[in-house]
Amino acid sequence: MKPCLIAGLLALCLSLPLGAALPPPPSEPTDTAAALQHFMPAPTPIDLRGAHARAELAIPVAAGIEPQRLTLYLAAANSVALRPNRSVLRVLLDDVLVAQIPLDPRRPRIEAEIELPVQGLEAGYHRLVFDVAQHYTEDCEDPHAPELWTQIDTRRSWLALQWRWRDEPYTVAVPERLFDPKRWGVHRLTIATLGEMTPELARLGALASQVAALHLRYRPLQVLHRRVQAEELQTLMQLAEGPIVLLAPPGRPVVLPGQAAPDAATLSVHRTNTGWPLLRVQGTTTEMERALRALQLTRTPLPERTQVHVLAVDAPVGSRRTLETGPVSLRELGWTHDWAVRGMYASRKLEFRLPADFYTPRTDFLTLRLNLAYGAGLRADSVLNVLVNGRFAQAVALDQRGGARYEDYQVRIPLELLQPGDNTLEFAVSLVPAEGGRCLIQSAEGLRLTLRADSTLRLPSYAPVAAVPDLRLLARTAYPYAQTSGTRLWLGDTNSSTLGAAWTLLARLAQAKGDLLPLTQVVLSGRLPPADADIILVGAPHQLPSDLNSLPPVLNKGRILHALADTSAESGFGSVQGWVAWFNWLARGLPAVQAHPYPARVGVDPPLLGQQAALLQWVDEQGRLLTWLTVEDEALYAERMRELIGAGLWGRLRGDLFVWRDADTAHASRVGATALRGRAGMWMRLSYVFSHRPVLWVLVGLVVVALAWSTHRLLLRFKARHHAGIREED
Amino acid sequence: MTLACLRNFGPRLRTAASACLLPWLWAAACLGWLALASLPVDIHSQGWLAVGALTVLFTLRSPARKRPMWRLTFLVLAGLLTARYLYWRATETLVVTDPFSTLAMLALFLAELYAVAIFFLGIFVNVMPLHRVLPTLPADRTRWPTVDVLIPTYDEDPELLQTTLIAALNMRYAPGRMQVYLLDDGGTDQKCNDPDPIKAMAARLRREQLQALCARVGAHYLTRARNVHAKAGNLNAALAHIDGELIVVLDADHVPTADFLARTVGAFLADERLFLVQTPHFFVNADPAEHNLRIFGRMPPENDMFYGAIQHGLDFWQSSFFCGSAAVLRRKALDEVGGFTGETITEDAETALELHSRGWRSLYYGRPLISGLQPETYAGFITQRVRWAQGMLQLLLLKNPLRRPGLKPWQRLGYLNSSAFWLFPYARLVFLLVPSAWLIFGLQIYHANLAQFAAYTLPHLAAVVLAGHLLYGRVRWSFVSELYEMLQSFYCLRGLNQVLRNPRAPRFKVTPKGEVHYRDYVSSLAKPFYLIYTLAWVSIAWGIWRWLEQPLTREVTAITLGWEVFNLLLLHGVLGAMYERRQRRGAPRVGVREAARLTGAFGTALEVRIVDVSASGLQLAYDPAQSLPDGPLHLELTPAALGRPVHLPVIRVWHRPGALGLKFAPKGLEQQREIVALAYGDSQRWLQIQNARRDEAERVGVLRAFFLLVGVGARGAFHHLLALLSELIIWLTRRDTRAKARASAKVQANWLKGADHTAPAKLVPSDHLDVQDASVPTLTNNPLVVVETT
Structure with a gap:
């Protein structure tokens, strides 16, 4: 038993040859390999600072695949000031420890090949956590000392995934399996058409592209077209390298290889020989359009069938909800619950969308009214920072030693920090304990802050004006x-x-x-x-x-x-x-x-x-x-x-x-x-024009001179009428 | 013929068309101006506008002084910057937060609103000032109207009255068609029969003195039974005894020049509906601020803005009003309204308002034709100003020129400007106190960032200062208004509040004139300003702390600190003005440059130059290589006011090489009249002095004026604070001595009661005492009566 345990621990603890050169990372992500930075909002290294630090990445696993092997190639570096017997980097996957790497100051460069467990790696997002405990002394220390750091190179660190297709049929109920944003590689969609290209077919192709793209949310989608003949369908299915949408000529059903006879389903999904889905859309132009629109719906599930005939779709075509003038709560914007912070550092984002044609000439503000409370024992430099689109906008000082509760705490954010379209509001809190320093026991457990979801955001009135192009x-x-x-x-x-x-x-x-x-x-x-x-x-x-x-x-x-x-x-x-x-x-x-x-x-x-x-x-x-x-x-x-x-x-x-x-x-x-x-009136348009072309203010000169001249003439007239004949000094 | 008609018709048509179109064009231009003033733009665009507009304003400064069209362009553009500021202020900076901040914010906004309203009213009034030349009197003297010169008096010194009476009698006019009356309110029957025997005796004594004076100089003495309605009542009582077609009203210290009537009466012959010719109040002495800050003669007097600019503007708008003195009025008009109306304590303006509303006309003639005295002390100055403030507020409340029937719209605005101006104490105190609201208490008084302040507020302030300099630069240095407003705010505010509580409550208080004091002292009225001054320093210190400790609000703190520093610099001037410098002359000297000849015994003579002169004496300059004549001295010259040579006996008072101080030793009334004519009879001299001051003021730009004021203010405040420190040290070191003195005084009091007779007592005027002499006990708190043991 003991040897097995030891071996198991060794397997758990040891990184395969530390110091051995890692295989080079992929230049661009594929379905089987991607650098860690591919899974991050910005391609920056991961800095783990302080006695205890943690970083988390969301690693997607596509639907419809069965992971066989997942390997993390980790490239990192640690500070040379660390105590080796007290410093360790842990790697966890979905909260399960998968590796421990000692941080050795004598060998600060880390290159490790870590096998991540694939059991239970279902479709979805999995947390890959890098958790570090690092110390520079055996004695008590400053937990925030600058020499306590470890950095993970997210460009050279990468994941390799071996997978195979699950043996599950595709259904129209899960469009996500057709257009899955969790796939690592470049998203490509092939739209195949039969026969001559017609305007209707081109429009349907555009619709299909958009439907696919919307399912991918923000992942870029490259759409390729391929014109096939009926006899080439077999080849198409054999050589598919990604999802395919097959648009039949309107009014002419398509019989796929393996089908005995044509069917009336306007929407059907099939598995190609390479495992990729093929979505066939046929029927009249109207039916095809209806089918594609139905596929776009994400909240209304379609039947768990491989094919359906869409009879009707009643869904408004509109843009995502944009912020309107007036107050809206954070709950309405997606915060389903209050944000409760425990510990020193945390941040949470809120996304909202401004209209494209959002214009206000004045120096106006987006007004946040925050309902928040924070606990006692905070140092005076504790702060809740408000960032807009990554830029610092405002700060709320959390400087009451005994804690405080604020209702309707007003934070005004200049509108110039906002952009048309998507915006991100980030609340980044830094709770610093009042007592700190060397040889003092510090606990972050008592550091609390709650920001309630009934806090509101208020957009001032604006004019729907935009300049094009x-x-x-x-x-x-x-x-x-x-x-x-x-x-x-x-x-x-x-x-x-x-x-x-x-x-x-x-x-x-x-x-x-x-x-x-x-x-x-x-x-x-x-x-x-x-x-x-x-x-x-x-x-x-x-x-x-x-x-x-x-x-x-x-x-x-x-x-x-x-x-x-x-x-x-x-x-x-x-x-x-x-x-x-x-x-x-x-x-x-x-x-x-x-x-x-x-x-x-x-x-x-x-x-x-x-x-x-x-x-x-x-x-x-x-x-x-x-x-x-x-x-x-x-x-x-x-x-x-x-x-x-x-x-x-x-x-x-x-x-x-x-x-x-x-x-x-x-x-x-x-x-x-x-x-x-x-839709702005003339006044707002004038305001816009003058704001963007200050040179127009020279028109002020015309108005001023006109008013001065006419006033002068009127005054002379007044003088002639009421002071006729008087003599004045020179 | 048809062609000729067409040729004639063309220009007429054009004239008619332009006459019809001009108001529409003006209205359209106004609308355009308003549109531009309220067009919201982003901060960068506003910044460009501000930079461009200010550049144009700076460029137009010089041509605007010379050409009316450029002047109007300047004012319209400056007004645009201010209007844009106001619009932005009202629409983007009024953010309701907590109650205290909201209150402070609204107070500041209302004060700014008032200031902007006064600014625009000022532009309206001064847009096209009228500088008249009055018609002369006809050669046929029988056509000259009869004139009664009224000189009301209450408690002025007889010597002062003598000068005024003599000068009035010196006025050139048709013989027999002018009478001079002294209206004595200090010797009325009521006063002569005062229950207090000392007061009654003083009143009777005064009556006798003035009657003798009038008899001697050839004026008429009038008094009345009871003292009702103050000066207005005094004048009205006199109306019953006189019948001249015109009335001249002169304050007791307003000495007319010899050509006063010659230059003013002609206007009445030219216009039957003219009820008033007002002339400026020209002063030969410094007001307390000028005197105590030692700036008399370096800048135009404070009242020069009103008489040198505003009255000319009001004249254009037919709303020049009676200022209580130095004016000629038509008797017939006064009879129509029952004399000088006295519902307010500024009966002069009230009478004018009444007459204007009945269609009578007034005019303002800007040549100084009288010379008067300003109050010598801050207390006297404040007494005068509080009366004016109260009176004009009464006018606004009781007479409401905006709704008074009979007035033309421009007259309403003229009177509104004149009366609403006196609400400045409210605004000024807000401007003084509001910075502390942020710096100390963190109240959100002004919701704007530095960029907005730079784009909106600074250009507005610059426009106001530049426009003020254009309109009033010849008659007032920049920032002097702020200084004087600070000086008056606190006490005028009390007076205004009294009027608001009861508009009919204020009583007429005579302005003390001719006061003297022989040592420097701190005015007892300075106490409220110590609080504000201390608050300013505390605010600045707190503000510096806030700037260091609260980086997020540094912009607001920096702006407010700058504002508070500005307030502090002007408060120095206020403190300096409240340090009363000694005033030894009751009759101030007037600087002149006239050639004369000093003759002595045996035909000796010396060519001299008169440097300054008053009714009592003069100073001469001469070539020190020359020797002075011996024997009884006489001064020979031809005063311009008389047009004939005079030979005046003088006595040497002091002498140093090149300079000689003399006092007049007139023998008889004739020589007294010649002396008065020499000293005060020449209006050309006043005009030259006035113009010299204004020319100099024009050369002093905005920044130089500010730094000059800062410098004199700092010096004045230093002396003030030093005096305070000295008094504090004395007070601290004399505590024991005072205790002993109190004990000693008790013994003395018992002695006065007859308990003990150790030494005789005598009355000693307080100003002969050295307060540092602690051996002198004081019994009472009456500063004029002190018992001294010998």
């Missing part, structure tokens, strides 16, 4: 395509690359909006839709419709034509250094770059973009907002879209022109005029 607003809220009832999509071509790019963009916009975009029409090349809706155009520059009454600003001015040249490609106009215009264009970009003067030139030939892609917005003469996603070579769409929808680039969208090749060569700029959108 604004790619940042588009990225954050899908504005204005989330607002209007008649967004249209224009495609320059019906090839797979263009379709995939368009659907990927729409999927991302749906995620930004939080709901389906009201796409009313898809036009496959040719003339533009009627001028009553904003349009999203996807196509190469040479495909732009001839009836486009106003070209994007970049194509209007000869100088800027140069600017789209790809600096990495040779062009007929000479070397990069010769393209001084490119620097000039960059000078107007964001962030600002030094401008260099250059002589004007007019370029008329492609290539313009080269290997780059561009996302542009402008307002045409009819007031429509046009958003154009373009590449020179359509084959580049897939790669460029994969880059764009990632958090790295999507969050950098701003201005009205965004050009990128990869995350390192992306540039944003504003080249065109802006226009106001919204």
Whole structure:
């Protein structure tokens, strides 16, 4: 028994060869491997400071898979000041200790391969906890001494997961199994269509993309298109590398391999040979649309069946709930219970959404009225910090030694810290015991704070006004395509690359909006839709419709034509250094770059973009907002879209022109005029215009002179009338 | 012919069109101005506007002084910055928190609202001041109206009255068409029959003295049976005995120049509906603040703003009002309203309001034609100001110019400006106390951050200061208003509250003039200001602590600290003004530059230059290489007021090389009249002094004025506090001595009762005593009567 115990302990305690080189981490996450930073909100190392510290990561396990082996490759470093016999790093998975690593100051670099138990690793999120106890002396010590630290390298630390598909059929009841945000790798969806591409089919493809994206919540989804013939369905199912949505031609049912006869189910899900799901949608256009909309619902479960015929869907198309003017409690915003803190440090977040067209010219405040209480024994520097979108906004001093209770404690947060779309309010509390220092027993157990969920948030009144074009607003809220009832999509071509790019963009916009975009029409090349809706155009520059009454600003001015040249490609106009215009264009970009003067030139030939892609917005003469996603070579769409929808680039969208090749060569700029959108009256629009163009204040001069002149004339008239004939001193 | 008609019709049409369109254009421009004033924008845009507007204001400062159109542009733009501030203040900074903070916040806001209202009213009043040249009298003297000159008196020194009477009689006018009356309220029957025999004797003595004076100089003496309605009653009683077509009212210390009537009466012939020509009150001595801070002559007198700017503005708006003296009134108009109305204690303004509402007209003539005396002590100054404050508030409450029938709208605003101004004590005290509310008590008085303060508040303050400098820069240094308001606030507030409780309660109190005191002392009225001064220091100290300990609120603390420091710097001036410097001359000297000749015995003569002169003497400057004449000295010159040479006997008082002090030794009334004419009869001299002060004031910019005031205030406060310290040390060291003195005084009291006769006692005026002489006991608390043992 004892030897087994010893062996077991050894197995538990020892990390496989400490000091041995770890296998390199994956460059990007896949379904089987991902660096730890992939599971963190920001790619930062994990710092564990103090005598006792803890960090927790949520490790997702996708539905439908059965983990076989889960290995943690851990790369860390500890302080050289630690006492080896008193310092240890524990690794826990779902509160079960899986490894203990001594922190040896003589060997501060840690590289460990830890086998994590997979028994009981069901689909969902599992807590991977790094818990450290570290000391620098045998004697009593300052638990917050700076030499007490251990750092986990989240880039070199990574998880390897071996899994196999569960032998469970797919059902339409669990769309999450079809589009699972818990999968580690890049999310790709293939939409396969049969036969010729039609506008209805393209619109259904857009809808399917959005449905899938919404299930993935915030995980980027790349959508690929594949045109198949009936006889290629078998191959499709054999070689599937990810989930597939198969859109049948409207009115023509599709018989999948293995099916004896066509069925009437509008929505059915099948397992491909590789284990991935295939979702078949068939029926009339209306039925197909209805089926896809039904699939989008997350709170209304569909039957536990592999196929259903959706008869009706009655669900409003709207955006996620946005904060309205007036008070709303934290409970209404998702805090189901009060936040009770025990210990020294804790934080909790609250997410809320502001409307896209949120404008207030005044220096106004979001008002928090907090109901909170904290216990006794806190040091005067104890504080509850309020952060907005990661930025410190306000602090509540918890400096009453005997504790206190606050009702309606007012915290005002400047509106300038908020953004259209999603915002995060974080309450970060730091409870420091009043007694501390060396050789004093400290207990954090008595440090308490409760922030009640009936605390409220109040948004001041605002005007629904926004300036377009604004790619940042588009990225954050899908504005204005989330607002209007008649967004249209224009495609320059019906090839797979263009379709995939368009659907990927729409999927991302749906995620930004939080709901389906009201796409009313898809036009496959040719003339533009009627001028009553904003349009999203996807196509190469040479495909732009001839009836486009106003070209994007970049194509209007000869100088800027140069600017789209790809600096990495040779062009007929000479070397990069010769393209001084490119620097000039960059000078107007964001962030600002030094401008260099250059002589004007007019370029008329492609290539313009080269290997780059561009996302542009402008307002045409009819007031429509046009958003154009373009590449020179359509084959580049897939790669460029994969880059764009990632958090790295999507969050950098701003201005009205965004050009990128990869995350390192992306540039944003504003080249065109802006226009106001919204339901605000003239007064608010004036306010907006004056706020954004202070130069208009010169109009004050006109009014002032007019008033002064007319007053002067009236005074002279008064004088002539009432002081006629009087003589005055010189 | 048709073409000619068309050619003539065109300009007429244009004129008619512009006449019709102009009000609409003005209305549209006003609406645009209001829209711009209330347009909410973000802080950066507001900052740009502020920077741009202030740049334009600074650029327009010089042309605005010369051209009315630029002046108006300046004022409209400055008003826009203030209006935007007010809108922002009202819509974004009034946040209700706890009750005390809310109360303090509202008090501050109301005070600011008042200040802004007064600012705009001031712009309205002073937008186009009128500087008239009055018509001259016709050559035909028979057309000159008859004039009665009334000089009411109560307890002024007969010597002072003699000068005024003589000057009044010196006024050039048609012989026989002018009478001078001295209206004695100190010698009425009521006073002469006072139950107190000493008072009755004093009144009878005074009556006799003044009657003899009038007889000697050729004026008429009038008194009345009872002292009712103070000065207004005195004047009304005199009306029953006089019948001149015009009445001149002169205060006892207001010495008219020889050309007073010649320059003013002509206006009455030109306008039958004219009831008043008001002239400025020009003073030859310093007010207590100027005297105690030693700034007399360096800056324009405090009242110059009213007489040098505001009255000209009121004149444009036909609402220049009677100021109680230095004015000519039409008897017929007074008879229409039953004389000088006395429901308020500022009967002068009240009478004018009554007459304006009946369609009578007034005018203001800005040339100084009298010279008077300001109160010498802070107590006297406050007595005067409290009376004015109470009277104007009574006017607002009892006469309400906003609703009084008969007044034109612009007249209503003129009177509103004149009366509402006197509510300043409320606002000023709020401005003094409110910073402490945050610095000490942490009350949230002003919800704004530093950026907003910089974008809204600072430009507004700058605009107000610049506009004030434009409107009043020639007649008042910047920040002097704040200093004087602080000086008056506390005691005027008490007076105002009395009026609010009972609008008819206040009684007329005569302003003491001609007071003298021979040593420096701290005014007993300074006590309330010690509290405020101490509070300011405590607030600053607390504020520094708050800035160090509470970093989250540093912005608000910094702003409020700056405000409190500003208050403190001006409070220094207040303390300095309350340190009463000795005042040895009852008749102040006036600086002149006139050539004269000093002659002596045997035809010796010396060319001299008169440096200063009063009714009693003068100082000369001469070439020290020359020797003084011997024997009885005479001064020969041709005073401008007389236009003929005079030969005045003088006596040498003091002498040093190059300078000579003389006193007049007139023989007879004629020479007395010549002396008065020499000293006070030339209005050109007053005009030159006035203009010189104003030219100098114009050269002193805003910042320089501030630093000058800070400097003199600091010096004055230093002396004040030093005197306090000295008195404290004396008090502390003399405790035993006082105990002994009290015991000794008891013995003396028993002696006075006849218990013991050890030494005779005599009455000694208190100012001859050295209070440091502790051997002198005091029996009573009457400062004028002290028993001294010999």
